[in-house]
Every structure is written in structure tokens, then in C-alpha cells.
Amino acid sequence: MKNFKPHYKTVKDARTVRTRQALRSALLQLLESRPLADITILDICDLAEVGYTTYFRHHPTKESLLDDVAAEEIAHLVGLTLPLAEAANTLTAGVALFTYVDAHRELWSTLLTGGAEGAMRNEFLRISREIAATRGREDHWPPADLVTILVVSSTIELLSWWLRQKKPLSIEQMADIHERIIIHPAIHMERIPAPRTVRRPQKKK
Amino acid sequence: MKNFKPHYKTVKDARTVRTRQALRSALLQLLESRPLADITILDICDLAEVGYTTYFRHHPTKESLLDDVAAEEIAHLVGLTLPLAEAANTLTAGVALFTYVDAHRELWSTLLTGGAEGAMRNEFLRISREIAATRGREDHWPPADLVTILVVSSTIELLSWWLRQKKPLSIEQMADIHERIIIHPAIHMERIPAPRTVRRPQKKK
Amino acid sequence: MKNFKPHYKTVKDARTVRTRQALRSALLQLLESRPLADITILDICDLAEVGYTTYFRHHPTKESLLDDVAAEEIAHLVGLTLPLAEAANTLTAGVALFTYVDAHRELWSTLLTGGAEGAMRNEFLRISREIAATRGREDHWPPADLVTILVVSSTIELLSWWLRQKKPLSIEQMADIHERIIIHPAIHMERIPAPRTVRRPQKKK
Amino acid sequence: MKNFKPHYKTVKDARTVRTRQALRSALLQLLESRPLADITILDICDLAEVGYTTYFRHHPTKESLLDDVAAEEIAHLVGLTLPLAEAANTLTAGVALFTYVDAHRELWSTLLTGGAEGAMRNEFLRISREIAATRGREDHWPPADLVTILVVSSTIELLSWWLRQKKPLSIEQMADIHERIIIHPAIHMERIPAPRTVRRPQKKK
């Protein structure tokens, strides 16, 4: 697509709102049946009862719509779990996370195992970095952005695995694993002094 | 593609070998400039100086060739690092891993940050599971396959991050991080008793 | 377009008149730069500073506006030249015709060489037939409608050719050619008896 | 269409020949039922049993195919009538012309009244000019190219009219009209000295 214009001066036009919502719903519904790559823009339009041309008036690509969906769903999730994480107890936040995902198991199965993982991860990372950026900015070891990436990626993998299970573990079990294998090591690494050999710059290149 | 015949009676025919190698090299070279999605089968053929038709005599899809490449490179890597991991000292194995990747920084940058990560991760997981399956198969906590997934995914993310850095950390630093934040928690989780509330089956569904 | 309402109760509303005139002018101006097929209704509206929706309140299609323009211009031309033709001297009428077109060379170049020839010819023929229908209606040989078509078409071709020339002939030369090669043969044919073999009906079909 | 390549090194490939012929036939057949503007490239492909994409491997536009058809049919016609016109007797050539058209009445009705007149006229003019260019090149009066245009246009109009009639005149009648009203005046004009006022260059512009 060339010169895509974000479109629509007024995002308040009822028709615009309706169309965008219809597209999001349609994509989500289709993702339940097959991966993104096997979904046609036309499929989405047909299901959403939106004209094919109109699709492009809102999104330049298929991925763009997926990002839209991802952003919306992640915003919901973050809105619920972040306050708890801020509060104090990471374990409580973990429980909240798994509880929320469990309550929308269908949706998140779709999002994390339906070929949309990439978009979800990127959106998660984007938001996580935004949040992390507001925190204290001292020198971390290991580097803060690395820790963010590892925590987020691992958490997504963990969720993904959970949702794939036929007989999934309980929320408490998951929160426990999450805490022990992901959160705890990450947090404590930050307090452990770097090995003696560190900060020596990379030799080659 | 229907009825794809993997390829050729004799895999030893000199022409066959030459063609396959040319395709692999061409793909790798192209991956240095742009992601897989932006590479055409025709691009590969042109660069490899292989007929378009011939491509399909070797690979049913673009992904198939990528898997081929991935498998080959991963086999190299595993061949080098696995023996060490078997031996005893995980830290030594880690150093070997990062040393190897560092020695082929170009190649692995391409493979892990050039839009081919998905294929690489899948191939890594496939091989890891094969290896894990040969080990003792008692009841692990957390589940062994989950641990495998988390370790492999995190390691790939870690490598990925390392390769993206303009001023990368030293091999020792990376091996240290890898050991502390990925390997150690995973191994020790296996020895920590599950929380008291566990094994209560998931309520819904 | 369904149920197109020609336009507006009052054709006298000042706004209506202004809009229609603006559209005509805009189309004429655009025709100077490119053929009709390459002109968009939106182009016309933008130039005329008329709302896109409004266009359709006046004209159902692009051609409709062109017909409007054509009819208006042809009416001017016919109003000037017809009286002379009625009078007696066809040569005088011819001079009048070429004089008029020469005086509006820009306009008629646009109309006859700008991809609008079809519409112009049709409108010309329509009017010519109306006029011819008021004349005596004896049996002509060759058939009167055929003569009308040939005279009108040839005249338009002649004008078209004239307007395309970089160094056009003089008005008198054109009138002379017109008279000799188009008007005179047509008129005199009407008085020449049909060949002996005529009126034998067509064999096949 | 951008950078359209005339395609196909070898115009001898059996498939190429078959496809091109199928397209021509399909267009002709469709033109019998509706004007060119109402025919879709897809319509043509469906009827010709040719892939939509393949169409564009042969023709950049719908008009291109029409030109192809026109050129072929006109070549047939010219091949038959030209020798006679060369010989001597223009009337004989006229009879040949009308005889040929009458023998392929369906086809020529389609070509001349099916919205394809423009293309036919252009192709006719192109060929006529080529032929005229081989003739003696003295100064004609009126200009030779003008005479060519008028003769060709009028002839096409005459044919067009003939083909539209429910009870068409006989071939001899048509040849007679053609001779008297088109050919004879054109030929004799060429021998008549220009009016005294001529050759005075156009005043304005």
C-alpha cells in the first residue's frame, strides 16, 4: 500500500466506529478457526459485513488490524493486572494475570496460539517498555530492557503453553511457576552483583 | 502443492547436491538484506542461478528451504555445545554456545533477527525435545516439556537481544546471565516441591 | 443510478444556475488538458468548487454533463449558421460556420479533439435530424437520413482536421472544400436518378 | 498498466497462438451482445477459457485486444478489395467492398455498431495512410491526408448505416452511392484548381 492515511478526521462518526468494531470482532472470530495466514482480508470483510474497499480505508494491511485487536485486548489485561504489580506483591499480580486469562480462555487461546503470537509479543513488549521507562532509571544489571524482554517473552510462552494443555494446571500452580521460574530470578538478578569479569567491552567487531 | 515427492532417487547426484547448496546459500544471503516475507522464490532462484521450476523439485514451499537452512545450522551448533552440556558443567556449555554464535555473528544475526526467528525456534524446540526425550522420564515439576520450552525460548531471546546490540556484552557476561537467569532457575525449580495447593484440577472446561 | 430526478423543481434558483454553470466551465477547462476518460467527476467538482454529492443532484453521469456542454455549444453554433443555410446560399452558411468555429478555436478544439467527439457527433446528428424532419418529406434518393449522417459526419471530420493543423487553412479555403467535397455532392445526388439496378431488395437475410 | 512488454520472444509457441486466438474470438462473440464498455476483461477470459492473469500477458488493455481484432479483420478486407482499387475501376472495388461486408454482415455489424467504431476507424485510417504514402507524393488539393480521412470516415459511416438498416439496400445501390457521393467528389476535387483566394495563410494564431 502506498501513502496510507490514518484516515478519518472525525473518529467519532458512528459508521466509522461500527466498522472498526465489526472488523475487530470478525478477525477474532476467524482466528478461532485458523491461523492468520489462512485468513483473507475478504474473509474478514464478509464476516464483518463490511465492504472490501472499506477495509483499506481503515487498515493498510492484515497485520494492522491484528495489532489493533492486540492492543485493545492487552490494554484490558494490563489495566487489570498492572495496579496489582505496582502495589507490591508480584505473586498477587500473577494470580490476577492467570485469573484474567483463564476467564477469557477462548480469546487468549486464539491470540496466543492462532498465529498471532508475534503481534501479541510485540505489543506486550511495547507496553512493557513504556511502563518500565517510567520507573527508576539507574544502571541495572543485567540491562533493564533485556530483563523486560525475557520476562515478557517467557510469560507469553508460559501462557501459551498453559492454553494449549488439554488438562491445564490450576491458576495457583501457574502463578507459582511464573513467580519462581520467571519473576523471582529476574528480580533477584538485579540485586546480584555482576561477575567480576564484566563490563569488559566485547573484543571483536 | 499436491503429491510432493521429497526429492530424487539419488540424493548423491552431483547436480542435486549443487542445486541444494546454491539455494541454501542464496537464501542466507538474501536474509541479510530483508525479512523472509519480502523474499521471493524467484529472488532465491535468480541469485542461486537455479531455474524457477527446479526450485519446486527440491522444496515445496519457501518455508521448507528455510527449515532446511535452519536445521543445518542448528545441527552445527548443537553438535558443538551438546557434548559439553552432557558432560556436567552447564556454565561451560553456555560459554561454548555464546562462543560459537559469536564466531558466526553474521549468520546468526540473520537467522535470529531476520524474520526467520519462528522457524529457528521451532527447529530448536524440535531438537531439544528429541534430546530431552532420551533423558530420564520421571515426573518432573514443573512439567519437563514446559521447562524445555521456557529454556529454549529464553535462550533464543537472549541470543537475539545480544546480536541486536551495537556494543554487545562479552561472552562471559552473556554466559553468566544465561546461567543465572535461565538455566539455574530452571534446574532448581525441578527440585523444589510444588506448592501445597497444586494438582487441584482446573475448574472450568 | 436509480430514479434520477433530472433536477430541481425550480431551474431558476440562483444557486442551481451557478452550480450548473460552474460544472460546465470546469469540464471545458479540464478537457483542454486531457480526454474525458481521464477526467474524474471528483476532478470536475474540485475545480468547480462544488460538492461531490451535489454533482449527482444535477447529472446522473459524467456523460450527462458533457452532453449538456455539447448541447449548449452546438445550440450557439446552429443559431448562427442555420438561418444562412435556410436562406439559400450554402456557401455563405459554410463561411459562417468556419468563421464561428475559428472565433472559438480553443473551445472547439477541445470539443472535437479532446475525446468528446462522440458526444458532439451524436448531439449534432440529433439536432440535424430534428431540422431535417421539418423539411419536405418526399422520397429522397439516396435516403435523407443517410445524407444527413454523411454530411454531418464529414463536416465534423473536416472541422476536426482543421483544428488539428498547426498551420490551418484559411476560412475561405475550408468553406470551399466543404462546399465542393461535402455539400455539393450531397445536394446533387438527390437530383440524380438512382442507377437502373436499384430498388432490388437485398437478397440474403 | 506500467511498462508493458509486448511479450513472448517466440510468437510461435502453440500455446501463445491458441490463447491469442481464443481471446479474439471471445471478444468478437461478446461484442455481438453488448458494447465494448459493458464487456469485462473477465468476461472475455471466461468465454475464452483463458486465465485472467494470462490476458494481461498478451494485452495491456481491453482496447489493445480490440485493436488486434480490428487489425486482423481489416487486413482481410483490405486484402480483398485493395487489388481491385489498384486495378482501375473504383466502382468495381466498391462492389467488392460491399460484397465482402455483406458476406460477413454479422461480423461487421458487430465491429461497426458495437461500440468499436472508434478502433475500427483508427485502424482503417492507419492502413489507408500507409497505402496512400506509397502513392505519388505531389502537392494535392485538397491535402491528401484530409481526403483520406474524409473518404475513410464517410465510407465507414456509410457501411455503418447500411448495417443498421432492417431492410438494407442492395450491394449495387450501395456501391453506387459510395461511388457518387464519396469517391467521385474526392477524386475530382483533386483535379479542380483551388479557389483563387487560397494558399493565403490563416490570419490569427
Place this chain on the structure above:
DNA sequence: CTCTAATCGAGACGGTACGTCGCGTCTTACG
């Protein structure tokens, strides 16, 4: 060393999906 079978190159083709353009309708925000 030859002959025979397999591989290769060229490229026409059908097909699916993509984006784009322009038309004509219809809703709705805004004055």
C-alpha cells in the same frame, strides 16, 4: 566411453489475493 536416464532451464499458464480507482448511494455531523 558411451548411452541412457535423471536433472535442469525456460517460460506459458491458471489461480488467489492484494491494493487501487472511480462511481453512485446514503448516513450523519454540524451549522
Place this chain on the structure above:
DNA sequence: CGTAAGACGCGACGTACCGTCTCGATTAGAG
């Protein structure tokens, strides 16, 4: 409370790439 901006549906267009297919030309490797 009407009207003009503009969102929309639609049909067609032209493109890109895929995967299939035929047809020769070439080349390897087995006898």
C-alpha cells in the same frame, strides 16, 4: 432541521507471487 462532507458498497482493474505444466537441452554415472 436541512445540507454538504464524506463513509460506504461495489465492480473492475492491474499486479505479484505461487505452483503446475510441457518441452527440450544437458549432464552425470552406470555398464
